[in-house]
Amino acid sequence: MSYTSQLRELIKKVEQTREKRLGNEFPRMTPEEKEDVLSNYHPDHIEEQFRDAKIGPNKGDKFPHELCDVIEAHPSIDWEQFDTSKIDYDVDVLVVGGGGAGASASLLAHEAGADVLLTTKLRFGDANTVMAQGGIQAADKSNDSPATHYLDVIGGGHYSNVPELVRALVSDGPYVIDWLEDLGVMFDKEEDGTMQTRHGGGTSRKRMHSARDYTGAEIMRTLRDEVLCRDINVIEFSPVVELLLDKEGKAAGAVLYNFETQEYQVVKAKTVIITTGGLGRLHTQNFPTSNHYGATADGLVLAYRAGADLAFMNTVQYHPTGASYPEQIEGFLITEKVRGLGATPLNIDGEQFVYHLETRDVEASAIIRECAKGKGIKTPSGMQGVWLDSPMIEKIHGEGTIEKELPAMVRQFARFGVDITKDPILVYPTLHYQNGGILINDRCESSVDNLYVAGEASGGVHGRNRLMGNSLLDILVLGKRAGKNAAEKAKEIDNEKSELTLEHVKNFVNELEEQGIEKTKTSPILIPDYTKREEN
Amino acid sequence: MGKKYSVPSSLTIMKAFEYAGYTLLRGCGCRAGFCGACSTVYRLGGNHELKVGLACQTKVEDDMYLTQIPFYPYHKVQYDIEKLQSDGDQVVEIFPEITKCLGCNSCSNVCPQDLKVMKYISHAIRGEISKAADESFDCLMCGLCTSKCPANIVHYKVGLLCRRLHGKYIAPKAKHVEERINEIGNGEFEKELDELMNASKEELADRYNNREIEK
Numbered sequence: 175m176s177y178t179s180q181l182r183e184l185i186k187k188v189e190q191t192r193e194k195r196l197g198n199e200f201p202r203m204t205p206e207e208k209e210d211v212l213s214n215y216h217p218d219h220i221e222e223q224f225r226d227a228k229i230g231p232n233k234g235d236k237f238p239h240e241l242c243d244v245i246e247a248h249p250s251i252d253w254e255q256f257d258t259s260k261i262d263y264d265v266d267v268l269v270v271g272g273g274g275a276g277a278s279a280s281l282l283a284h285e286a287g288a289d290v291l292l293t294t295k296l297r298f299g300d301a302n303t304v305m306a307q308g309g310i311q312a313a314d315k316s317n318d319s320p321a322t323h324y325l326d327v328i329g330g331g332h333y334s335n336v337p338e339l340v341r342a343l344v345s346d347g348p349y350v351i352d353w354l355e356d357l358g359v360m361f362d363k364e365e366d367g368t369m370q371t372r373h374g375g376g377t378s379r380k381r382m383h384s385a386r387d388y389t390g391a392e393i394m395r396t397l398r399d400e401v402l403c404r405d406i407n408v409i410e411f412s413p414v415v416e417l418l419l420d421k422e423g424k425a426a427g428a429v430l431y432n433f434e435t436q437e438y439q440v441v442k443a444k445t446v447i448i449t450t451g452g453l454g455r456l457h458t459q460n461f462p463t464s465n466h467y468g469a470t471a472d473g474l475v476l477a478y479r480a481g482a483d484l485a486f487m488n489t490v491q492y493h494p495t496g497a498s499y500p501e502q503i504e505g506f507l508i509t510e511k512v513r514g515l516g517a518t519p520l521n522i523d524g525e526q527f528v529y530h531l532e533t534r535d536v537e538a539s540a541i542i543r544e545c546a547k548g549k550g551i552k553t554p555s556g557m558q559g560v561w562l563d564s565p566m567i568e569k570i571h572g573e574g575t576i577e578k579e580l581p582a583m584v585r586q587f588a589r590f591g592v593d594i595t596k597d598p599i600l601v602y603p604t605l606h607y608q609n610g611g612i613l614i615n616d617r618c619e620s621s622v623d624n625l626y627v628a629g630e631a632s633g634g635v636h637g638r639n640r641l642m643g644n645s646l647l648d649i650l651v652l653g654k655r656a657g658k659n660a661a662e663k664a665k666e667i668d669n670e671k672s673e674l675t676l677e678h679v680k681n682f683v684n685e686l687e688e689q690g691i692e693k694t695k696t697s698p699i700l701i702p703d704y705t706k707r708e709e710n
Numbered sequence: 711m712g713k714k715y716s717v718p719s720s721l722t723i724m725k726a727f728e729y730a731g732y733t734l735l736r737g738c739g740c741r742a743g744f745c746g747a748c749s750t751v752y753r754l755g756g757n758h759e760l761k762v763g764l765a766c767q768t769k770v771e772d773d774m775y776l777t778q779i780p781f782y783p784y785h786k787v788q789y790d791i792e793k794l795q796s797d798g799d800q801v802v803e804i805f806p807e808i809t810k811c812l813g814c815n816s817c818s819n820v821c822p823q824d825l826k827v828m829k830y831i832s833h834a835i836r837g838e839i840s841k842a843a844d845e846s847f848d849c850l851m852c853g854l855c856t857s858k859c860p861a862n863i864v865h866y867k868v869g870l871l872c873r874r875l876h877g878k879y880i881a882p883k884a885k886h887v888e889e890r891i892n893e894i895g896n897g898e899f900e901k902e903l904d905e906l907m908n909a910s911k912e913e914l915a916d917r918y919n920n921r922e923i924e925k
Contacts, residue, residue, distance in 0.1 A: 205919055297781065300739025300747045314890040317924065321902040328906070329918030337907040345903070348890040355884065358791060358874030360843060367882030378923045388848060391744055395851055396877075399870055403788045411736065433735050466740040501720050502769060506742050555720075581848055585823065586743055589767055701735065704728040 176591035181499075181600075184551060187524035188561050188598050195518065195526060196569055202529045208536050215539040215546065218489045218638070223459050229685040230478050231621070236488040240456040244475055247697035248686060249679050250415050251429060251438065258418060258429075258674040262439035265291040265407075266664040267657070268428055270414045270473065271449035273301030274390070274646065275629025275653035277397035279447045280406050282657030288664050290406045291441060293430055295413035295450075295468050295700060299398040302451055302466050302630065303649060306390025307582060308374065308511035309382035310650075311643035312347035315371060318379040320344040327644060330376040330533045331637025334486070338616040339635035339652075343644065346651040351383060354650070359396050360385055372514045374642035375494075376533035382643045387509055387582045390646055412439070413472060413700050417446065417480045417625070418674040425480065425625035427674050431700075442674060444664035445624045447656045448473040449649075452608030452630040455702040458490050462505025463605040472698035473631035477612045479682045482620040485633035486610025491640055494519075494537035496604020498559035500590045505604045508562060508583065510534075510642040512599075515579060516570040519601070520561040521549035527560075535639040538603040551600060559600035568595060607645065609636050618656035624663065628656035711777065723750055723765040723776065737778035743767045746852030749822075752776035762820045762854050782853040784864045789871075796879035798837020805868050808835050810861040817855035817865050823848050827855045827865050834868050842869065843876035 177185065203211070213219050224236040228246055237245065267283040269276045272294030280292045292298070313323035323344040328335050351369075355361065362370040362384045371380040385392035401408065411433045418427040418440070425446040430439040450473030454465025463469070478484060495508040513519075518530040519537075521544050528540035541560050544550060550558040567576050576595045577584055587594045611633030618626045629649040636644060715730040724741060727734060739747035748765035755773030765778060787804050794800055802809060808831055817827035826845060833842035846869030855865040893899065906914070 205915070296739050297736075297745075297747055300745040302740075304744045305740050305742055312887075314884070314887045316886060316889075319902070320894065320899045321906055322921075324903060324906050325914070325918055325921055328914060329921075333911045333914050341903055341907060345894060345899070348887055348894060351884070352887050352891055355887065356878060358877035360847065360873050360877040360881065361884070363881055363884065365882070367884045368886065369884045373924070378921050380924055386847065388744075391850070392847075392873075395870060396874060399874065400791070402786055403790070464742070466742075466745070467734070467738050502722050502725075503742070582744070585848075586767075589743075590769075701733060703733065704725075705731050705733060 177597060178554060184522060185597055188520055188563055191524040192563065192566060192569065200518065200526045200529045203532060203536060211539045211543055212535060215543045216535055217459050217492055220459070224488055228689045228691065231481055231483045232487070238458040238490065240458045241453060241471060241487060243695065244456065244471055244697040244699060245478055246686065246691050247695040248683060248693040249479070250696040250698070253676040253679040253683070256429070256676060258440055258676060260440060261442045263291055263441040265289045265441065266444050267660050268293070268441050268443035268446045269449060270428065270446065271451060271629070271631070272298040272408070272410070273449060273451055273629060273649065274303035274394055274397060275449035275649035277394070277401050278650050278653030279449055279628055279657035279660070280401055281397065282654045283661040284404055284406050286658055286661035288661035291409065291443070292401070292406060293409040293412050293414060295411070295472070297410050298408050299394050300466065302469060303394045303646070304391045305464065305466060305507065306646050307387040307507065307509035308514065309372070309384040309389050309643045310646035311374065311377070311381050311641070312351045312383060312647060313344060313379065313381055314348040314351055314369070315379065315381065318381055320347070322379055323347065323381065326376060326378050327641060328637065330641040331639050333637070335637030336634035342616040342655065343635055343648055343651050347647055350647060350650045350654070354393060354396070357396050357400055359392055362386065372511065373531060374510055374514055375531045375537060376641045382514065384511065387511055387580045393646060413698070414476060415698060416676065416679060417476045418676065419480060419678050420669070420672040421675060423481070423678070424623035426669060426672060440674065442669065444667040444669050445626060445660040447626040447628060447660050448477055448612065448631050449629045449653065450631045452611070454605050458605060461492060461603070461605040462496060464493055464496055464505060464507035465605070467702065470699050470702055472700060473627070474612060475698045477620060477622065477625065477627065480622050480625065480678050482622045482625060483613045484610060485613040486638060489609045489638045490605060491534060491607035491609050492538045492603040493606035494534055494541055494603050495562055495601040497599065498557040498602040499553045499600040500592065501555040502590055503586060504555070504557060506586065507604065507606065508599055508601055512562060512564060512580065512583065515567045515575065517562050517564045517566050520563055520598070522551050523549070533639055533641065541603055545602070553600060557602060559602040561598040562601045563598045564594045565596055565598065607640055609638055609640055617659045618652050619659070624667070626656040626660045628652035717770055719770065721770050723763070723768050723770055724748060726770045727765070736780060737765065741766045744850060746850035747781070748778065749852045749854050750776055750778050762822065764822045764852065767822065779857065782857045784853065784856060784867060791874055791878060794875060796839055796875045800875065801834045801837070801839065801868060801871060804871060805864070807861055807863050808868055811835065811863060812860055814860060816858040820854045820858050822852060822854065823850060825849060830869055831863060831865055834872055839872045840876045840880050842872035846872060
């Protein structure tokens with residue numbers, strides 16, 4: 175579906191102002207202006223979209239309604255009848271989740287000598303990691319430093335980030351790039367090997383490393399290949415539906431559910447690593463999402479029932495540029511690299527209204543504000559959006575740049591008849607990232623003994639807002655740390671005689687009943703239900 | 711499926727499945743054309759040609775008769791990347807079947823990414839690892855090429871090996887990364903990071919708002 179004649183008319187206004195905008199940089203917002211647009215337009219600030227958690231370690235904390243719904247649901251297994259004594263797998267380290275954090279945790283745990291089992295709900299590697307397009311940050315150039323990176327991360331996160339986690343992120347960053355290079359990841363480089371790096375929103379140095387706009391896919395397929403080249407047991411289509419603890423309340427295994435045979439299996443493990451990703455598919459505040467199908471907050475549910483603390487769950491990241499046209503790709507991510515290359519957001523009159531590389535929360539809020547002012551563009555399906563002037567990239571960097579730097583984007587739009595090298599893109603914020611998660615320390619330990627967490631399921635490193643390229647970095651920095659630490663810890667544990675229990679689930683159900691929460695819903699939900707959504 | 715459904719013409723195959731009431735457990739991942747999990751085979755009424763596409767990226771058409779295929783089975787060759795060579799024979803040694811390529815181009819014809827699959831296999835046969843790496847770069851590893859190959863080649867795995875060999879052995883190393891690692895290892899940034907970790911929110915905000923931004 176190419177642009178309609180009405181939209182074509184509006185595109186002319188964009189074209190008319192293009193020459194004038196070229197070379198005229200729109201001013202960045204002052205700290206006060208940022209505060210103003212965030213508090214008035216960011217979805218995190220709409221109080222009625224949140225409620226107090228009724229039970230569990232974070233009782234009384236504000237969570238999005240959609241998260242409360244899965245946290246305050248009943249377990250999906252019949253815990254009273256469930257036999258935990260019949261062990262199907264007995265391993266040192268159990269990794270739950272098959273994205274970038276799970277793969278890197280498995281590799282490091284394996285390297286440390288552990289017997290590793292990785293289990294995942296979908297196919298190994300089909301996770302948010304493959305969808306990360308734009309890049310991975312790391313402070314490895316001479317004009318940059320871990321401290322400069324630290325300041326960008328903590329400023330972007332509004333000074334709420336857990337400092338020790340930020341330090342881990344920026345200090346391990348260059349090691350991660352080196353590790354990936356050594357595994358054979360094809361980064362965009364100059365002929366002498368120098369990494370091609372660009373800005374992302376909120377970065378003070380060009381430290382975004384990329385592999386065209388398939389950065390996450392390139393990293394994921396390499397890590398997956400490496401896992402498959404080693405003796406790491408991988409089980410696909412088998413989500414974890416409950417964690418198992420030992421008598422002392424320490425993590426000691428999990429219950430797997432075979433999607434196809436509908437059978438349960440018991441895994442006994444010395445340590446467990448949760449790398450299940452975030453909550454995008456819960457569609458908080460009814461936003462479309464850029465997330466993969468499996469992002470239904472499962473890890474949060476499991477860990478919360480086992481007693482782990484969550485952090486920053488009252489903040490969700492809405493990526494400023496999700497596609498709002500054509501209809502088939504509504505909510506899909508338009509990578510921030512498009513703005514990094516110089517594409518700017520414009521209103522219905524073809525005027526810029528915000529600097530194009532503000533942090534994501536500020537940029538998204540400014541777009542929501544512009545549409546609220548009536549300066550947005552209505553799409554035929556009833557969505558709204560603003561223009562992202564992609565052809566500007568060719569004006570700045572020369573013809574052919576888009577094809578070379580953004581092949582995935584070009585292809586995605588071309589499939590539906592839109593040529594982004596010639597026409598601008600219609601965009602509106604899309605639910606992109608869970609800023610919070612299960613609280614960890616810099617060893618990736620949660621508040622439950624022997625339970626480790628890495629990647630988007632963990633919380634604290636990004637504070638209340640994550641910068642582009644720090645997620646691919648965090649899944650690898652923390653994934654590696656989690657794998658290494660969980661394997662080292664496993665060596666100290668003798669679990670031969672320990673018994674696996676679901677006592678914590680019983681206690682959780684008791685709490686639910688005390689709060690009068692009836693068994694109308696179960697969780698983790700594993701698969702989002704779109705059959706009902708279509709009927710609505 | 712064996713049933714007829716009428717769905718809105720704007721839907722992709724994936725959304726049409728859901729519209730018709732199906733919940734997807736397999737053949738579904740990122741839903742955005744990156745993970746390659748949703749390979750679908752279809753025919754259009756009156757047309758003999760078997761077509762393929764990704765369910766999340768292909769729009770429904772009238773008289774579409776379709777099925778999703780499970781991920782195509784492949785033989786996973788295990789190797790230790792540390793012990794490989796980046797010379798001409800390495801890829802053939804690991805995937806000897808590539809030399810049996812018949813040149814039928816079926817692989818390229820089914821690629822949902824429009825890659826020149828046969829071309830990169832030819833590069834691999836000739837030991838042109840970097841060319842094969844570059845040509846195969848946009849591969850989603852959906853496996854459709856392999857489903858069609860009369861020579862039983864697992865093209866997407868060949869491309870992956872070439873990319874890893876190029877990335878690890880042929881592309882020049884980034885010297886600045888190595889230098890930075892040495893600096894971090896020597897503790898050169900510890901003091902400044904200590905200061906930042908102990909700074910008050912006001913000090914941090916002051917430094918952040920006045921930081922120098924590279925042009």
